[in-house]
Amino acid sequence: MVTGRDRIKTLPWNHLLLHVPVAAKARGGARADEVVIGELDFRQRELHQMAPM
Numbered sequence: 921m922v923t924g925r926d927r928i929k930t931l932p933w934n935h936l937l938l939h940v941p942v943a944a945k946a947r948g949g950a951r952a953d954e955v956v957i958g959e960l961d962f963r964q965r966e967l968h969q970m971a972p973m
Contacts (some may be wrong), residue, residue, distance in 0.1 A: 938972060944970045 931937075939956040961968045 931957065934962070935973075936960065 937955065938958045939954075941955065957973045958970045959973055960964055960970050
């Protein structure tokens with residue numbers, strides 16, 4: 921993910937993007953939705969739950 925000009929930060933290994941909004945131009949300049957990140961919770965090497973943050 922980009923946090924500023926020329927600053928890129930990766931998500932931790934147990935996080936993933938659940939929703940990325942459509943670009944403002946494609947929506948006719950309407951307000952952007954939020955980016956939703958999910959945190960994965962593993963127990964005994966199996967996915968136990970996924971929680972949006």
